[in-house]
Amino acid sequence: MLGAMNFITRHAFSFLISLTVFIFTVVNFDLGIIIVPIITMLTYFLSNKAIRFIQKTKKSKELGLTRSELNHIDSQLKLARSNIFSLTQQYIKVRSISSFKILNEMTKLARRILNIVQTNPSKFYSVQDFFYSHLPSAVELTSKYTLLTQQQLKDMEIQLALEDTRKTLKNLHETMESDLKSALASDIEHLRMEIDYAKLENEKNRKQLKYRGDSE
Numbered sequence: 001m002l003g004a005m006n007f008i009t010r011h012a013f014s015f016l017i018s019l020t021v022f023i024f025t026v027v028n029f030d031l032g033i034i035i036v037p038i039i040t041m042l043t044y045f046l047s048n049k050a051i052r053f054i055q056k057t058k059k060s061k062e063l064g065l066t067r068s069e070l071n072h073i074d075s076q077l078k079l080a081r082s083n084i085f086s087l088t089q090q091y092i093k094v095r096s097i098s099s100f101k102i103l104n105e106m107t108k109l110a111r112r113i114l115n116i117v118q119t120n121p122s123k124f125y126s127v128q129d130f131f132y133s134h135l136p137s138a139v140e141l142t143s144k145y146t147l148l149t150q151q152q153l154k155d156m157e158i159q160l161a162l163e164d165t166r167k168t169l170k171n172l173h174e175t176m177e178s179d180l181k182s183a184l185a186s187d188i189e190h191l192r193m194e195i196d197y198a199k200l201e202n203e204k205n206r207k208q209l210k211y212r213g214d215s216e
Contacts (some may be wrong), residue, residue, distance in 0.1 A: 004155045006059075018044035023200045036048045063122050073124045076131045077117060084110050093146035102169055106138055116183045123183050130179040138172050141165055 022040040025031060031039070060070045067154075086106045094100045117124050124131070144163045148158055 004056050010048060010055060013051055014044050014048040017047045062184065063120075065122060070121060073117070073121045077114065080110070080114050080135055081129055083135045083139045084114065087142060087158055090142045090146050093150065095149045099145070099166065100168075101140060101151075102166075102173055104171075104172050106142075106176060109173070110135055111137070113176070113183050115181055116180075126182045127187065130176065134175055134179060138169070138176070141172065142168055144215045145169065152187060 012157070018040050021043040022036065025036050025039055056067060056070060060067050063070070065073075084107060087110065089105065090103060091100065113127055113130055117127065136154060145162065148162050
């Protein structure tokens with residue numbers, strides 16, 4: 001969530017701090033070849049944690065979120081990544097093109113929503129149901145569906161269960177499409193406002209040019 005640049009900065013500073021402590025310890029103290037590396041590694045670990053804490057605090061303030069909110073969203077993103085990985089694991093187990101297509105489209109939708117929230121964590125609150133319910137349900141249903149299809153039985157009850165599961169997955173796919181629209185809603189509204197503003201400015205400039213032409 002903090003991004004690659006924060007990651008590089010954090011580890012670079014941790015390396016410099018631990019290196020400084022290593023040199024200072026070697027020059028000023030005779031602690032032996034075991035204690036010095038331990039102190040150096042401990043310094044790297046603690047400095048990394050401290051810098052990460054500072055970065056998260058700064059990030060949460062920029063986003064207008066508390067640290068606890070940011071941590072919660074971060075944990076939900078990690079869980080969502082795990083669920084998406086579980087979905088991709090089902091690719092090789094589905095036995096029909098239509099089922100594979102639905103599964104693939106659901107995975108793409110999930111990744112897009114995940115990337116949106118990753119970029120703008122405050123959008124998490126507009127798609128909470130996706131994280132708490134829709135994505136976990138997709139994983140559970142897909143897992144049960146592939147398990148049933150692998151049985152290769154012609155039992156009527158199993159066939160009805162498979163058909164019901166397919167319909168539910170289709171409905172869930174539509175629900176996830178709605179989740180994506182919800183995640184993009186504020187961006188679309190902002191874009192519309194920008195377009196309206198640009199139109200007003202353009203009209204204003206046209207009137208000013210026309211007025212200058214009439215004056216001349």
